[in-house]
């Protein structure tokens with residue numbers, strides 16, 4: 228057998244027929260989904276996709292490289308504001324503006340990575356958290372960014388209107404297909420990155436900095452690179468988010484959002500792309516759908532509402548989703564520290580050895 | 584000038600002179616061993632050579648180039664690889680990934696090249712396959728086939744030591760620093776290891792600096808030996824000559840008496 232082929236099979240995207248088969252089924256399902264969904268659910272799908280991009284990028288930093296980060300709401304904001312401003316103030320085409328904003332986010336990621344070279348654990352958490360807050364407040368105080376009132380996104384024209392070629396996406400459904408395509412691309416990029424030189428270097432740094440150094444990995448280069456890459460992902464996601472919302476202000480990108488991003492990655496399973504996707508999907512669904520309408524949860528809904536009205540809040544039931552999120556988080560850490568991905572591996576193992 | 588040269592090396596931790604005026608030359612393709620009782624400063628010499636510590640004084644020169652003041656990753660790129668006394672592997676990665684990480688300094692794919700690894704003809708894929716071939720040769724050489732895809736964290740101690748040796752070998756270094764590679768191995772494993780170390784010198788053309796407590800192994804494979812105690816040199820020379828030195832005998836008997 229040709230050796231080259233057999234080694235390549237190990238790094239191929241769809242290593243086996245089964246994987247390819249399920250990937251096609253999944254894609255077909257995703258393409259068909261809007262036909263069976265309400266307008267609101269398509270909006271929810273868009274949120275999920277955008278959050279998947281953030282989570283997959285953040286996972287490269289937190290899960291693979293082992294650097295804690297609580298400020299990705301900041302990069303997400305940079306993506307949203309800069310994309311819109313590049314389109315409205317500089318008349319740049321959408322894709323140029325989106326990429327431009329992501330590179331600017333990546334540059335800020337690199338800058339945030341510099342102090343991170345000297346910080347670890349809780350100190351790094353605080354530094355990144357401060358960064359996220361600072362971005363929110365700086366944007367909130369600058370006229371250019373619309374101040375506290377925020378910005379509205381222009382029509383989403385994915386053509387090059389400057390050359391007379393326009394293609395405006397009006398509906399959430401048409402935006403869904405654009406965002407889906409970009410999400411699939413970003414996920415594949417992440418899978419590839421983690422399989423090649425840089426991805427392995429990230430994991431090496433997470434597992435043993437000293438061993439990473441003596442095999443020739445420059446810690447400063449790869450740590451700042453991990454920050455930049457994850458910020459790039461958040462930037463792309465932010466640029467898309469602007470058009471999902473249509474209108475946004477600085478406080479859309481608050482501290483809670485940064486925490487939620489981290490929760491997605493932890494819940495999904497640190498270090499796994501599929502885990503990040505699952506975590507983003509689950510948490511977005513819980514936060515923006517299920518917990519928002521607590522009363523509609525089957526069986527226990529009414530009970531939860533009255534309980535939370537009575538005990539958990541002073542201002543209505545809004546607090547409930549944060550409390551529930553905290554409970555999910557604690558539950559995962561106690562029962563399945565490897566997250567959804569860890570549970571999946573266990574299930575797979577179980578079925579492999581079943582019925583023994 | 585010798586291929587690899589260490590001259591008047593000093594380092595203190597607080598008041599403790601961990602390495603006190605150590606000098607030695609190593610010729611190309613030699614196996615040079617360092618022996619001494621616990622705490623005599625052997626590992627510290629390796630930490631100085633690989634750039635983890637910076638000497639208070641002294642020179643470390645490989646092929647005429649001074650290594651002092653360079654960061655560990657620069658020194659690795661200059662061709663010095665090492666293993667650790669307490670094993671430093673990437674525990675949550677597979678044996679294969681650990682060995683592929685040994686190829687890091689020889690790989691060119693950047694983050695964008697990697698992201699666009701679509702199809703077997705992409706640059707990133709071709710590079711992966713090429714380096715994978717080199718790593719497979721090391722897997723065959725060290726007989727690691729059965730654990731190739733296992734996570735390192737779950738392997739037996741002896742196997743982990745071998746993976747670490749393999750990772751150093753994958754770097755295609757000029758000089759390899761081995762810190763007690765046989766620790767925790769049984770006699771059979773030690774015999775295999777002795778042969779492998781010789782092969783690494785003969786077939787892979789690597790110069791070897793070896794720290795060992797196993798006297799049989801030292802006497803069997805070393806070209807020259809440096810014996811030290813409390814940071815200082817006792818004697819250096821041919822293995823037999825070092826073994827007969829009264830102070831070496833005393834240091835080792837003393838250690839055995841305690842143990």
Ligand SMILES: Nc1ncnc2c1ncn2[C@@H]1O[C@H](COP(=O)(O)OP(=O)(O)OP(=O)(O)O)[C@@H](O)[C@H]1O
Nearest residue numbers: 596599601619620621622623624625626627628668
């Ligand atoms: N970073 C450090 N800080 C303080 N003291 C240190 C440090 N590194 C080494 N030492 C001390 O230097 C001395 C030499 O240590 P070293 O690890 O080099 O000994 P060794 O010869 O390798 O011993 P062993 O055979 O037990 O491995 C010891 O007393 C050790 O405690």
Ligand SMILES: [Mg+2]
Nearest residue numbers: 625626627668
């Ligand atoms: Mg030691």
